[in-house]
Amino acid sequence: MEYIKNYAKTRLTYRADFWVEILSDLLSQGMNLIIILIMFQHTPSLGGWSEAEVVFVYGFFMVPYGIFSTFFGIWNFSERYIVKGEMDRVLTRPAHSLFQVLLENVDPPSLAGSIVGIGIMAVSWPQLGLSFHALDIVMLIIFILGAVLIYAGLYTALSAISFYSDAPTGIVPLMYNIQNYGRYPVNIYNKIIRFVLTWLLPFAFVGVIPASYFLEKKTDDLSQLALMTPVMGIIVFGLGLLLWNHGVKKYRGAGS
């Protein structure tokens, strides 16, 4: 709690920065939406998905992504914590190391993306003529949490790699670009990519698969997999946490 209060204090002294950051973040995400809209001017469907459906999936994608970006700003983990030795400071404190690092890097402006995502879904919902049940809200929350856990697990694991080796830092941007594939209907990719996105780097579960639960069923009915989302989330996060904890132990053991 203290972390967030301190963060809020420093941030509000740079209020203009705050809004500019939100604006530029939304603009970047908006650009991708614009591209989708432009593409649909020239075709009625994308691999069997209509414009409203793809926009809905995009809106859904933005929600866990925004939440993830808010709480997981650990982009330069290796540089800041290992090379500069900040990790040692973290380890002297009684709280769990991962959560300390996360809390030190909270980035509230990213939540704006989640809010916009919810807005997009709210607008698309009636457009698609979908019926709305109270259960849907519960499912949405479960899926969103599951998706956030998937992101969390993967990036925790990636950051944890720096406990084991000085591997090149280019892996994080790489993952970041791969995750964008989850925004679009996964059946437009070839079989290998689809497999990787579903079971190895399960980014299909942060966007298109859970979103398909709410939409009309397609021929290759992705929505059957949708219920797996929270399961995938727990598994991936569990693995990531394991990798992290093991790495910290190793880090503690070396030097001191």
Next chain:
Amino acid sequence: MRSAYIDFIRMRFLTMLAYRVNYYSGIVIYAINIGAYYFLWSAIYGDQDTLAGFSLAQMTTYIAVSWMARAFYFNNLDREIANEIRDGSVAIQFIRPYNYLLVKMMQGFGEGLFRLLLFMVPGLVIVCLLFPVSLPEDPQIWAIYLVMLFLSFLINSQINILTGLFAFYVENNEGMMRMKRTMVDLFSGVAVPIAFFPGWLEGIMQWLPFQAITYLPSSVFTGRTPQSEVLGLVLLQAVWIIILIVPIILIWRSARKRLFVQGG
């Protein structure tokens, strides 16, 4: 004095060479991005043969060459200049015997040379192996494309310099730079060829320099532009280069005055 400027090119090239490992992952990242767009466009084309004057083969080539061109013309001159202004080191540059802006341009060349040889060329080779890219067979087109590529590098660098110089007036133009990057990517046609833009937007783009960065050269490369129009496009690029020099000089002059008045 000329040899001093050439030195800047060499120094920047060597600096980047030392960090070339970072760019290997860059090649993979660009290939992944190209892949995403390739699949998207394939799905969009579906059964259609051509859209907005591009066949699917041309579209694939367009995406590949556009991203690889970006690998070449992209640079961080905007960030560099903004940082140098913010930490004050730009003041020293006024005392030195060479022109600061020319120096930045030379550094840009050095970076561009590195990017061309170690990023764009290997990247293009890899992408051609992965995706059905159809390279032009006419050597004339290659020659003209290389000229256009160089010109687009100049235009992009000019826009970067202009954006960086705004740090003289705006406290923290980090957000502005990020927005500029997004805008340049969208409006230069890297993601979507400008021919696909809705009519009114396409009209606006005709009057902006962004299309000269990616869309025009890539159109020539894919063969979509008829031979008769090609030289006209090269001329258009040249015109933009000349036009962009004006605001750069204006801002630079006014910023100098400002700096002298404040610093004394």
